Amino acid sequence: MESAKHAGDVAVAVSRAYGAETMFTLSGGHVFPLYDGAVHEGMRILDVRHEQSAVFAAEATARLTRKPGLAVLTAGPGITNGVSGVATAHFNGSPVVVLGGRAPQSRWGSGALQEMDHPPLLEPITKLSFTASGADSVGHDVEMAFRTAVAPHRGPVFLDFYMDHLFAPSQPHAVETQTPSPLEPDPDDLAAIARLLAEAERPVLVYGSDVWMDRAEEAARDFAETWRLPVIPNGQGRGILPAGHELLVTRARGLAFAQADLVVVVGTPLDFRLGYGWFGGKDGAPLARVVHIADAPSQLATHMQPAAKAAGDLSVVFWGLGAACGDAGVKTEKYASWVSKLSEAAAAAIAGDAELLAADADPIHPMRIYGELNRVLDDDAVVIGDGGDFVSYAGKYVEPRRPGNWLDPGPYGCLGTGLGYSIAARLARPSSQVVLLLGDGAAGFSLMDVDTLVRHRLPVVMICGNNGIWGLEKHPMQLLYGYDVAAELQPHCRYDQVVTALGGGGELVTDPSEIGPALRRAFDSGIPYMVNIATDPQIAYPRNTTGV
Incomplete structure (x- = not known):
């Protein structure tokens, strides 16, 4: 782009530089310059029938492509209609940028159409929620929004623009997208986890959505296969071990969690889907020890104290943990009977389903x-x-x-x-x-x-x-x-x-x-x-x- 006509052009150009290819929206006059910018920049505009669908589409784009999703919502009810989508992105850790319209600053406080201060409403469910300060700040502000959304731990960001600022002239913004250095886990944390694996007889791995979102699916599969560990997937962790894999024991989930002596949870919260992190304790057995591994320290469990924990780029975590397992003397044959038991239980459950299926x-x-x-x-x-x-x-x-x-x-x-x-x-x-x-x-x-x-x-x-x-x-x-x-x-x-x-x-x-x-x-x-x-x-x- 040689020169920008208005701030909308700048906002879209920066969005494209961060990998946004489609603008999901429902038409509204407060954001017309963003549509005009999309036309100038060759960005696809996909309009929906309810704003929540625009944000859900942006969130799914982020989860499927592992690039930031972009939703554009008009002021007032356009933004409040999108709140459920933003909340969903928040709980899923999806890098979504929501750009919103806002009543003109020149009329602010006088009762303009759909005048509302949106950022405080969105603040509890976003990594960052703010208003661009002026037409000349739009490029910098949009870049901050995208940079924040994609940084670990990923999540949604909300940014709105005064309508008169968005229509105003603005200078092009040079974007220097840089891949941040991966967050390195503490080697001592990995060594502690490896020692627990060396001591365990009935370990289970749980792979969650952040394994996929962190592009760690190959490292995760290699780790499970190298150390012969049974896997139960959660959310977008599904498919890391494909259907029919001998270590995939989803259908023996109840048995695995009831009898495990060590559960290593990677890339998902210890929430209600995982019994809040309480495993084992059935038929007189002690509770299982729990390891929690996340892509960022902010995601580690605080409602309970795991036996060990680690945070960092999940591919780096798996590579480092594999090396630590070797140093700790982890023996795969020690788990063989446990893996066989779970595999047989899973196969029996699948066979038992045949009649109802x-x-x-x-x-x-x-x-x-x-x-x-x-x-x-x-x-x-x-x-x-x-x-x-x-x-x-x-x-x-x-x-x-x-x-x-x-x-x-x-x-x-x-x-x-x-x-x-x-x-x-x-x-x-x-x-x-x-x-x-x-x-x-x-x-x-x-x-x-x-x-x-x-x-x-x-x-x-x-x-x-x-x-x-x-x-x-x-x-x-x-x-x-x-x-x-x-x-x-x-x-x-x-x-x-x-x-x-x-x-x-x-x-x-x-x-x-x-x-x-x-x-x-x-x-x-x-x-x-x-x-x-x-x-x-x-x-x-x-x-x-x-x-x-």
Whole structure:
């Protein structure tokens, strides 16, 4: 770019320099100069039907490409509509930059349209939330936003601009993007972890999303294979060891966590998904010792004291820990019987699923859907979960074959992510299958953005598990009180006809024998297509109270 017309040009040029390729947005006059800048800079503008979908799409872009995602939101309600997406990015550690409009400074305090001081609202769920001080500061401020978002530990940043500043002339900003030196873990911390591994007889590795986000998936797989350690993945850690790998013991998760004497958790919080870090202690056995490894010190557990911990670039951690294991005399044969026990338990669980995965029960059991889906998924398929019980079954029965191909809302558990995620997935992986798994409750949050898929010619296969209830609430409420309220949805609601009305395709399936043919029609259609499957409302996903 030879010269900038206005601050919007500068903001977009800096965004492009940091790897942002698509601007996700919903049109608003406060941010017109950013659109004009995107036109000048050749950046794709993808407009959605609700601002939350714009932020969810930016977040999914960050998680799939490991580059920062960009969302642009107009002032006031445009920004408040995007808050759930920002909160989701915060809990997922996703590097997202949200650029917002703001009422003109020249009218500030006089009641201008959508006048609101946004940064204090966003501050608790961002790494940084601030307002550009003037037109000439825009380049520097946008660069600060992106640099902050991608630095460990990654996360969202919010920056808004006074409308009159954004329209004003601004000088081009020279960007010198530099790859920061990786954060080195403390060698003493790695040595302490290696000593624990040398002492352990029943260790388990847990790989979380930050292993993928830190580009450490190859180092993580090599570490597990070298030291013959069983692995349970979490979030985007799924696929680091592909489906069928002998060390992948997801289906023996309960046994592994109950009987482990050492659990090494890498790249994910010790939150409710992992029983808050409490493992073992079953059948008279002592609690397992726990190791927590994160990409930054701020992510290490503080609610409990692990037996050992380390923080740093996760590839460097795995390389250093491998060397430390050699120095500590770790013997892989010591774990052989434990690995065999877990592998056999996982194989037995998989074999035991065969009947339900092929069941002809009427109403349809949710597991039958995943039995059929697994037959048609390609190795590089991107699978997105947006729902409660229905998506919980997917987490159990759909095992990715490659890393970086699974998306769910993460620990914040926000429904409505699915359409934004699927928009981003189709752009990021244009040659891959993109499958969106929707509970019928989740479908109500964002289904209007099928219009976005249609307008931008983004084919996605949507599978709706339609049991006509809020299953995650109805069954527990009945267990607690003997009744339920506010937990009913319309049975057999024709969400597929919503998709059809918006220009896509779809069908309702009530016969289990029609699931497979319907899925094949969906993948062959080349358009946004929903397979709306009526499932048994009496079936509840089996859960325990500990999260493990």
